[in-house]
Amino acid sequence: MYNIHPEIRLWGMGGLTISGFVLPPRKSVLVSLAGPFVGIPVAIAVMVLRPWLPAGDPIGVTAGDLIFVNLWWGILNLLPIAGLDGGSIATNLFVLAMDQRGRAPGQAVVGLCSVVIAIGAVLIGFVYLAVVIVFFGFFNPEPYLALWRIAGGGTRGPRVSGVPWPRPQPRAEARTDAKSGDGRGRERGRERSVAMAAAESRRAFGEAYAETLTGDVGEASALDLDELERRPGPLLPDVIGMVSRRDDPAVASRLATETDPLAVLGIVARIVESGRVLQLLVALRREETGDRTVALLKLQVGLHSLGRFEDSLAAASILGRAGGARSAVLEARSAARTGDCKRTAAALERAVALGPIRLSDGALGDIARLGPDKQVAEALARLRSSFLVN
Numbered sequence: 001m002y003n004i005h006p007e008i009r010l011w012g013m014g015g016l017t018i019s020g021f022v023l024p025p026r027k028s029v030l031v032s033l034a035g036p037f038v039g040i041p042v043a044i045a046v047m048v049l050r051p052w053l054p055a056g057d058p059i060g061v062t063a064g065d066l067i068f069v070n071l072w073w074g075i076l077n078l079l080p081i082a083g084l085d086g087g088s089i090a091t092n093l094f095v096l097a098m099d100q101r102g103r104a105p106g107q108a109v110v111g112l113c114s115v116v117i118a119i120g121a122v123l124i125g126f127v128y129l130a131v132v133i134v135f136f137g138f139f140n141p142e143p144y145l146a147l148w149r150i151a152g153g154g155t156r157g158p159r160v161s162g163v164p165w166p167r168p169q170p171r172a173e174a175r176t177d178a179k180s181g182d183g184r185g186r187e188r189g190r191e192r193s194v195a196m197a198a199a200e201s202r203r204a205f206g207e208a209y210a211e212t213l214t215g216d217v218g219e220a221s222a223l224d225l226d227e228l229e230r231r232p233g234p235l236l237p238d239v240i241g242m243v244s245r246r247d248d249p250a251v252a253s254r255l256a257t258e259t260d261p262l263a264v265l266g267i268v269a270r271i272v273e274s275g276r277v278l279q280l281l282v283a284l285r286r287e288e289t290g291d292r293t294v295a296l297l298k299l300q301v302g303l304h305s306l307g308r309f310e311d312s313l314a315a316a317s318i319l320g321r322a323g324g325a326r327s328a329v330l331e332a333r334s335a336a337r338t339g340d341c342k343r344t345a346a347a348l349e350r351a352v353a354l355g356p357i358r359l360s361d362g363a364l365g366d367i368a369r370l371g372p373d374k375q376v377a378e379a380l381a382r383l384r385s386s387f388l389v390n
Contacts (some may be wrong), residue, residue: 002027025092032085032092036074043071076129080113082143083136087114091143104146111147141244142274205265205305207362208333212301212326213294239267243274248283251276255298256291268302277303277311285318293322300330309334313343325354333366341373348379355383 002023023031046066053059080090087110094106114133121129137144242250251271258264271280284296296319303312316323316331323331332347344367351357359367359380370376 002031025095029089029092029096032089035085036078039070039074043067043069043074046070076132079117080110081117081133081136082110082114083140087140087143104150107143107146108150111143111145114143115147139240139244204362205302206261207360208301208305208330209261209264209298211360211363212330213297236263236266236270239270243270243276246276246279248276248280249287251280252284252287252295253291256295258298264298265302265305268299269306271299272303272306272308272311277308278314281311281314281318284315293319297323297327300327304330304334304337309337313338316347321350321354325351325357328354329357329359329363333363336367336370336376339370341370341376344370345373345375345379348376348383352379352382357383359383 043066046063050060050063050067053063077084078086078089080086090110090113091103091106094102094109096102098105114137118130118133121127121133239251239254242254251267255264255267258267271277280299284292284299287295296315300312300315300319300323303309303315312334313331316327316334319327328347328351332344332351335343335347348367367376367380
């Protein structure tokens, strides 16, 4: 229904559904409810039919397994436990009620419920449930970290020197609809600020990846953008472990060496989901290896494609002139999406100095969102002139 084509990998203690993208809260709740709302009615149907089924192997045993898997695992999956659908539903309900301000308290509630349920499971002898909660906690530490921060008075973590904290991500759709008083439009703007639609974000990432990292706008076709839209991102358990351990240097190194574009996008998406963008920027700012520039470029592209324009600008600030003309153009695109005419013009001027470079249709479209601006228009004219001369 939402144009996302996930895959299921069997590993660890069960199945992992991978889509590679974060859905807006309302859609995420519906997708999380879809599994139990199918499985539980199946279990009830088997329970109704079971008295008329033959007892013993194989039909009787199969019926019992169908009831156990669909009913009890469905109920378990709806509990507000970190890493299960119930935890995701609880967090997203807070976001729906309080906007993005509700994410932290929602995660804290999930963390608290997970601890209470685990203790209760041990007390009643259901040790397996406690083991499941601990296991998923290693891969989904965010609710417990949110609970710890709230219990300890709350901290915002380290600040990258010279890089401002990201402001709420403004979107052109939300601003336009707010002026017209269209409540439904504002809701669409809020949803799109969480993550772009799967097909749109993959294509946007493929175009920006080719433009920024291959050095040729025309090479975007070599990535097969249609195929990028369809193919699920690869499972990256090593990245999940690195992010869970908060091993930012290892994540930065993995990002620099990854060659699969969808894997790069998956790494950036995981970093965003874990709320560790600023911490990774701190690690990359301190890093002096040759891989630092590549990792920052990939991070800048991924953040821009996922709609995290302020974070993309922070990555561009660390790169500076080391990122080259293409990083400067991407910085101008992110600045344009936030409505910052001054920074857009300054980034384009830097691209002129580092060029020559030809702007893609995507870049022109992003910059056009600003509307008429004298400084931006003059910088664009110089950029085009520089490219034509060369």
